[in-house]
Each structure stands twice: as C-alpha cells, then as structure tokens.
Amino acid sequence: MKKAGNILIVLIAVAVAVSIAVLLARPHQKTAVIVRNQIESNLFAGAVLTETDMLVVGDLGKAYLSADAGKTWHEIQTPTRAALLDLSMSDDKSGWAVGQSGVILHTTDGGKTWTAQRSGVEVSLLGIHALDALNACATGADSTVIITQDGGATWIKASRPGEEQAKEGQPPAAGFNLFGVKMIDADTICVAGYMGRIFLTKDAGKSWAEIKSPLYDSENQVGRTIFTLAGGAGGGLAAAGVDMAILLSEDNALTWAETDTVVHEPEIFGIDLEGRTGLAVGSAGTVIVSSDAGATWKKIGIPEILKRAWLSGVDLRRTPSGTKGLITGQYGITGVYENGNVSWQIPVIPEVQ
DSSP states (O other): OOOTTIIIIIHHHHHHOOOOOOOOOOOOOOOEEOOOTTTOOOEEEEEESSSOOOOOOOOEEEEEEESEEESSEEOOSSSOOOOOOEEESSSSSSSSEEEGOOOOOESSTTSSSEEEOOOOSSOOOEEEEEEESSSSSEESSSSSSEEETTTTOOOOOOOOTGGSSSSSTOOOEEEEEEEEEESSSSSSSEEEGGGOOOOEETTTTOOOOOOTTTTTTTTTTTEEEEEEEOOOOOOOOEEETTTTEEEEEESSTTTOOOOOOOOOSSSSEEEEEEEEEEEEGGGGEEEEEEEOOOOOOEOOOOOOGGGGGOEEEEEEEEETTEEEEEEEEEGGGEEEEEEEEEEEEOOOOOOOO
C-alpha cells in the first residue's frame, strides 16, 4: 500500500523556496490588468463568487479577480508574500485564504481587499473551510487545527487529532499533515490527511474521534493520504487523495466508502460537490466529473499540454444559469467548468526535460 506525503513536494516545495515572511501591511485596492494566459504564479485554490465574478490565490501571496467569468484577471495586492495554499468563501463577499507560516488573510468584499489575521501558529496552514461569515476552521502541518467563531478576530487552537490515542506514560503522538477540513456546523468538524486518517469533533475541537477510513490500515499504520474534503447536500461529503482514491459519506462523516473512479493517475488534489454535480482534479492535468453526487466518475478530455502540469483546486457554485466551476493549477492555469465542458486559460508551460 502506497505511503504518501509528497503533496508537499508536488504543490508546496516550489512555494517554500521562493516565499518570504508575512508582511503586515494594510490592504491595497490598486489592481493591474492581467491579459489572457499571463498569470505566471502557481495557483493553489479558487472560488466562484457569482455568475461572472471569480477569485484565485497562489504563490507569493498572489490573488487575482475576474469579473467576466475567467476571461480576464486583475491582480489584487495582499499583505503577504507567503504562498496562499487554500481559500474558502462563505458567500460572495466573506472568506479566508491560508498558507505558509500560519498566514491567514480575510476579505469581506469578495477579495478586493485583504487583511492579515493572527492565527497563533507558525506552521503551514493547508486547508480552510468557512461555514459562514463568523465560523471557520483551518488545518495544517503538525496536526494543527484552529477555529474562529467571531469572524477571525480570534483564532483558537483546538486539541490535536490523534493525540488522545497516545498511551499513558508515552510521549505525545507525532504530528502529521491535515490537508482537508469540512465544518458541518459550528461544533461538528471533520478533518483528514496523512495516510488517509479521518477525525471528527462534535465539541468544536475540544476532543476528537477517529473515524474508520477505507484508506487507513490502523493495525499496520499505513495508508493513502487524503488531500481534500468537500461537502454536498443532505449530509454528503467527499474526500480524495492518492491513487485516485475518492471516498463518500452520506451521514455527515460518520461512515465512509470508497468509490470506483476507473481512472488511474497518481493523485487527486481538489474535489467539490454541488447538488448532483461533482468535479475533481489532480496530477497530470487530470479532470474527472460526476453527475450522480460522486457515486461514479468519468474523465474529461484535456489539451495535451495540460498533462505536464498539476491541477490543485476546484470550486463549484450553483448560479442562475446552472452549476459553474473554477479549476486552478500550476503555472497559472485556470479552467471554467460549465455544462460538462471546461474552457481553459493555459499559460506557457515548459517542455519536460
């Protein structure tokens, strides 16, 4: 069974090499027009805000807004140069971006301006989910989970998932990377990560129960890492990771079952569900779609050049014209999903040497 922690190599290592410390400058509103295919930063996450408004974040604290459904992008200045590794918007105005060195940025105007908040941690934050304008939870390295219930004015460090299992008289359990997080309500939160381990709290992070995962062999302590969590209607949740593994839960994370993706690329880095529509992306430009809330998946054809790049983020939103999606990836790749098709903006991608 394959072990995996190489997401840090695939998605974060480049950012680690070039990022610097967090700058606590005030946010700016000045923008610069980015013409087609000229976003040069690796993009880790994005969000569909409205029918036409979209937001992406990535390396070196970069953020870009589009007001024409991804046809053109405007660079937005942020108060950091650290890589922004995940993004979650509770609505079209309020949300958070998180990244290296415990960076948390907050917006209340749809990404036009950003302010830095004090996370209280210094490890990389790898995942974020905003339940609403007040409640959000972020996860990261060293089993880190932090929670806000006041819009980010304060972030509280939760107990570390898995630490309760350390036997009396033994040192605390070693920390591990938590990549995925989903808030079911203000107190009920699911997190997942290294070796496919899944944890659930019902008391806002004071205590955790480990949930049986089809990807984790607890007896031999081996498994397949989960890189992403997403939620759908009616208690449905999806998790995805190494070996194209996709898990579904229909009871708000209490039980999980693995689906058959019939695709065999190495990793899925991003997944989302909106109604009956599911969309997932990963290494080698992989894009797969579901029309039955994640029960079955099929591969979408991509331009050949995309096979040289990873795709890291996906976000789905129901709009007046139907479900629309945004895909983000390496080299500044963006793709807009609608009606089963993806319209791509593909920058210059270097030849594989």
